[in-house]
Amino acid sequence: MSLNANSADIAFTFKGGMLPMTVMELSSADPEHIRSQLAGKLSQSPAFFQHTPVVLSVEKLDEPHLALERICAVCRDHKLLPVAVRGGAEPVRQSAWALGLGWFAPVEEGRSRLLESVDTTATPDDAIDEVEAADQEVVAVATRLFRGTVRSGQQVSASEGDLVVIGAVNAGAEVLAAGSIHVYGALRGRALAGIHGNTQAGIYCRELEAELLSVAGNYKRLEDIDSQLLGRAAEVHFAKEQLEIKPLG
Amino acid sequence: MAKIIVVTSGKGGVGKTTSAAAISTGLALRGKKTVVIDFDVGLRNLDLIMGCERRVVYDLVNVIQGEAGLNQALIRDKRVENLFILPASQTRDKDALTQEGVERILEQLKQDFDFILCDSPAGIERGAQLAMYFADEAIVVTNPEVSSVRDSDRILGLLGSKTRRAEQSLDPVKEHLLITRYNPSRVTSGDMLTLDDIREILSIDLLGLIPESEAVLRASNQGVPVTHDAASDAGQAYSDTVSRLLGEDMPLRFHEVQRKGLLNRMFGGGRR
Numbered sequence: 001m002s003l004n005a006n007s008a009d010i011a012f013t014f015k016g017g018m019l020p021m022t023v024m025e026l027s028s029a030d031p032e033h034i035r036s037q038l039a040g041k042l043s044q045s046p047a048f049f050q051h052t053p054v055v056l057s058v059e060k061l062d063e064p065h066l067a068l069e070r071i072c073a074v075c076r077d078h079k080l081l082p083v084a085v086r087g088g089a090e091p092v093r094q095s096a097w098a099l100g101l102g103w104f105a106p107v108e109e110g111r112s113r114l115l116e117s118v119d120t121t122a123t124p125d126d127a128i129d130e131v132e133a134a135d136q137e138v139v140a141v142a143t144r145l146f147r148g149t150v151r152s153g154q155q156v157s158a159s160e161g162d163l164v165v166i167g168a169v170n171a172g173a174e175v176l177a178a179g180s181i182h183v184y185g186a187l188r189g190r191a192l193a194g195i196h197g198n199t200q201a202g203i204y205c206r207e208l209e210a211e212l213l214s215v216a217g218n219y220k221r222l223e224d225i226d227s228q229l230l231g232r233a234a235e236v237h238f239a240k241e242q243l244e245i246k247p248l249g
Numbered sequence: 250m251a252k253i254i255v256v257t258s259g260k261g262g263v264g265k266t267t268s269a270a271a272i273s274t275g276l277a278l279r280g281k282k283t284v285v286i287d288f289d290v291g292l293r294n295l296d297l298i299m300g301c302e303r304r305v306v307y308d309l310v311n312v313i314q315g316e317a318g319l320n321q322a323l324i325r326d327k328r329v330e331n332l333f334i335l336p337a338s339q340t341r342d343k344d345a346l347t348q349e350g351v352e353r354i355l356e357q358l359k360q361d362f363d364f365i366l367c368d369s370p371a372g373i374e375r376g377a378q379l380a381m382y383f384a385d386e387a388i389v390v391t392n393p394e395v396s397s398v399r400d401s402d403r404i405l406g407l408l409g410s411k412t413r414r415a416e417q418s419l420d421p422v423k424e425h426l427l428i429t430r431y432n433p434s435r436v437t438s439g440d441m442l443t444l445d446d447i448r449e450i451l452s453i454d455l456l457g458l459i460p461e462s463e464a465v466l467r468a469s470n471q472g473v474p475v476t477h478d479a480a481s482d483a484g485q486a487y488s489d490t491v492s493r494l495l496g497e498d499m500p501l502r503f504h505e506v507q508r509k510g511l512l513n514r515m516f517g518g519g520r521r
Contacts, residue, residue: 152400
């Protein structure tokens with residue numbers, strides 16, 4: 001009690017927290033190699049690169065010395081914010097600290113298939129047309145509202161909040177949101193909710209025919225979806241370490 | 250003021266050129282002064298379908314590059330008054346087209362014509378994008394088949410983002426759906442997508458439905474647009490399409506399996 005005697009004097013309190021965090025697992029130590037791949041991904045999913053904090057995992061690399069400073073600079077150039085390094089030998093740990101980054105001990109095999117598992121091989125950069133938002137967007141506390149059909153090759157994203165589509169999302173189209181995705185029509189394309197790692201996000205649609213569903217990087221392809229659920233209104237959540245799809249209403 | 254209409258599809262072989270030829274002929278037959286431009290530089294076909302391949306001297310690329318005047322390159326149709334063809338070049342590629350050049354030609358044609366039809370090449374590259382860029386309206390040609398519908402969907406996305414009307418935030422390009430090669434009995438048997446499926450996915454207004462017909466193949470090979478074959482089902486369907494394009498209200502035909510009457514069965518059902 002004596003420690004908390006006067007709550008007005010408290011400058012801060014420590015609290016334990018489990019924050020969603022993207023791990024960027026390096027399989028190359030060459031900054032230029034990383035740069036060229038990042039450039040491609042940036043143009044594919046600009047919504048993901050919003051000064052997103054990342055932990056650089058170097059566990060797969062077998063190099064005692066890393067050009068860590070240059071790798072961090074490459075990340076920052078692409079709006080990724082390295083906050084810590086995971087794994088690596090003693091020199092790596094020392095240089096992480098020198099750069100003001102945290103250091104985590106390496107973890108054991110066989111865990112996490114987070115964001116990285118979202119298919120990035122899909123369409124070439126120029127095939128995606130980021131739909132001009134201006135005239136179709138109504139701002140309502142970071143929820144993005146899109147009226148009309150999201151057509152093949154188009155990408156509509158809500159980088160901060162939820163995305164509401166009043167219309168259909170056709171095959172070959174992609175909708176992304178930091179929060180949940182609501183489609184008042186048929187969902188035939190790809191829907192990725194919780195792109196910054198929010199596992200509480202959900203996907204809701206009037207008619208489920210989706211090519212791909214993903215919540216916080218955990219995905220199901222059309223082939224993995226129980227055919228009984230197809231063609232019906234459905235909701236998708238992340239529960240018990242996997243995507244759960246249920247009929248809606 | 251002339252209307253610029255692009256005939257496009259994304260996918261190849263669905264009937265863009267056949268439709269451009271048939272619709273431009275139909276418009277000219279109604280007294281509208283019409284020009285149809287072949288944008289498929291390198292693979293010119295429109296002149297064959299229109300039956301004027303032996304009269305090509307200059308082409309679209311020649312005009313763009315200033316090697317010929319527009320009037321030298323325009324070919325007057327022999328069958329219908331008011332109809333002109335601007336052929337594509339066989340020997341160049343699509344890089345020879347420039348946006349400024351296309352704009353200049355279209356501006357010039359607008360002075361004289363009621364309708365300018367742009368026959369787009371397949372694909373979504375430069376040629377197709379230039380064909381659609383200046384369009385006021387678009388006729389999206391689709392076959393009752395999944396890949397064709399998906400490509401049309403892609404093209405509709407481009408019409409909404411990569412055209413002058415979209416870039417300058419003018420009224421959007423007016424989009425029309427034209428379904429070709431529709432075979433009601435194969436739709437009934439489940440081999441083809443239904444009319445309703447296509448309309449639901451693409452969600453744009455239906456301009457016309459052209460049944461799969463031998464008349465189309467015959468017309469292409471003879472170089473006579475099928476609209477001239479007024480006895481054929483496809484000819485009539487294109488004629489209906491032209492009427493709707495001009496704002497008339499026409500009931501939909503040829504979308505259901507025809508029950509053959511006694512006379513039809515006796516005499517083999519007339520021409521198809």
